[in-house]
Amino acid sequence: MDGKIIVVTSGKGGVGKTTATASIGAALALEGKKVAVVDMDIGLRNLDVVMGLENRIVFNIVDAVKGRCKLKQAAIKDRRIDNLFLIPASQSDNKNVLDPEEMVRFSSMLRRHFDYVFMDCPAGIERGFENSVAAADEALVICTPEVAAVRDADRVIGLLYARSITPKLVVNRIVPALVERGDMLSHVDMVDVLSVELIGLVEMDDQVVVSTNTGVPLVMQKTSKAGAAFRRIAMRLNGQVDLPIQVPEASGGLFKKFRSKFGLKK
Amino acid sequence: MIANFFKNIFGKKNESKNVAKQRLKFALIYDHLEVTEDILEALHKDMVEVISKYFEIDQEAFKLDIRRSDELSALVVNTPILSAKRKRKQAQPDPT
Ligand SMILES: Nc1ncnc2c1ncn2[C@@H]1O[C@H](COP(=O)(O)OP(=O)(O)OP(=O)(O)O)[C@@H](O)[C@H]1O
Numbered sequence A: 001m002d003g004k005i006i007v008v009t010s011g012k013g014g015v016g017k018t019t020a021t022a023s024i025g026a027a028l029a030l031e032g033k034k035v036a037v038v039d040m041d042i043g044l045r046n047l048d049v050v051m052g053l054e055n056r057i058v059f060n061i062v063d064a065v066k067g068r069c070k071l072k073q074a075a076i077k078d079r080r081i082d083n084l085f086l087i088p089a090s091q092s093d094n095k096n097v098l099d100p101e102e103m104v105r106f107s108s109m110l111r112r113h114f115d116y117v118f119m120d121c122p123a124g125i126e127r128g129f130e131n132s133v134a135a136a137d138e139a140l141v142i143c144t145p146e147v148a149a150v151r152d153a154d155r156v157i158g159l160l161y162a163r164s165i166t167p168k169l170v171v172n173r174i175v176p177a178l179v180e181r182g183d184m185l186s187h188v189d190m191v192d193v194l195s196v197e198l199i200g201l202v203e204m205d206d207q208v209v210v211s212t213n214t215g216v217p218l219v220m221q222k223t224s225k226a227g228a229a230f231r232r233i234a235m236r237l238n239g240q241v242d243l244p245i246q247v248p249e250a251s252g253g254l255f256k257k258f259r260s261k262f263g264l265k266k
Numbered sequence B: 001m002i003a004n005f006f007k008n009i010f011g012k013k014n015e016s017k018n019v020a021k022q023r024l025k026f027a028l029i030y031d032h033l034e035v036t037e038d039i040l041e042a043l044h045k046d047m048v049e050v051i052s053k054y055f056e057i058d059q060e061a062f063k064l065d066i067r068r069s070d071e072l073s074a075l076v077v078n079t080p081i082l083s084a085k086r087k088r089k090q091a092q093p094d095p096t
């Protein structure tokens, strides 16, 4: 196999990197691809709980990179989805236990075993970021429609370009009603400011919380709009580049918009 | 569209996202112009070297700055010139 390594990053914390990694990884595995999602947030692991695999961890990425275990032992098979594997972060180590060189070596092994490998990057642009991008072929930049998040995304995009990686933008936590009212940056504004290619639009969705509560993958919840959006991003990554990007719309329709314009409804 | 019609009537002034976008644009311009101390120092050294080829300058008083205003940013160089250097003679054979 000659898998692709995709780093999921953002600069700013809490914008949805882990949610995106788990969801897109699951969606690709459901498509039949062999997928590994790697938690690169050493010392603050997270992806395991989001995927409901926290009770199965024996070895972690540091063990695997340092050769203290085999890759097979560190890659935990998902409970529901065949072909989906989690390589968890270590909880006790310091961020600096790994370095980019080791990651490049480790990644060539990952490439041989998986079709897609997603690196769930920690917030910030320090060592954890360096390690996550070290071997990346592609990058997804997750950003919310907020000034601070967009600014940090711009910084990260600059760093990725410096490494000859052309990132693709995922806008997450969109509130369509706010966008339509002009009180939230639209994806058009964000693409304009960041001059970057867009790959998906994900709206704010209560199902994300439900999914993290239960450990049931978002993309398996039929009614989740965010889940559907992540599935489409996965398809686009998987070569369906012509799949149109759906713009989230506020429910409620014209009448509600009409009334809100006249200040009849808050 | 009806929604657009109302948008035009009421204008875009009170849309807070336009404020956000404008602020972002300026913030990014500033961010992109931010240079590290190392780069400024290297530039300082190079410029002193280049200018010294043509002018006798007070190297201690040489100042290099990035100045920013709302509209644009400028690289400001300020150096007292002590004297112009005489043109170097074009490869004349040494008389001795
Ligand atoms: N589309 C969404 N709708 C609703 N909630 C969301 C959405 N995306 C993410 N969240 C919530 O936002 C929070 C942060 O998400 P997540 O942990 O994925 O961000 P992160 O970028 O990985 O954070 P960190 O930088 O800390 O690693 C979580 O509580 C998550 O459930």
Ligand SMILES: [Mg+2]
Pocket: A017, A018, A019, A041, A046, A120, A121, A122
């Ligand atoms: Mg995270």
